[in-house]
Amino acid sequence: MNWTSMIAIYTLFWVLSAFLVMPFGLRTPDEVEGHQVQLGHATSAPVNFRPKLIAMRATVLAVVLFGAYYANYAEQWITTDDLNFFGKPPVDDLGY
Incomplete structure (x- = not known):
């Protein structure tokens, strides 16, 4: 495998992994006692x-x-x- 392909595939795995692990450990203001939401910020x-x-x-990951x-x-x-999963495609008269 070419090294540039390895970097590209690893980068794809990294971006996927970042989106997969991002929600773990995050807390919203509703889950944290005493936290006030500032004006203009989303409550979520x-x-x-x-x-x-x-x-x-x-x-x-x-x-x-x-x-x-x-x-x-x-x-x-x-x-x-x-x-x-669907088997080999049928062969026509031309051999394709």
Whole structure:
């Protein structure tokens, strides 16, 4: 696999992971006692948003997911033939 492809696929896994881990640990003003919502702020906005923690969690999850992807790529455990649920397409008279 080309190294640029590896970076692109890892980046896709990282973005997916960031969206997956983002809601964990966030609290809204309703869940935190004594927190006053300032004028102009949404009542559903999180009060403890920590982007560094989200980035760290996303990085760890992306490494795990990319490791599983690359291991499958190298060992060919699951191939496109394994994902063909409808069988081979019919062959016409021209042999296609």
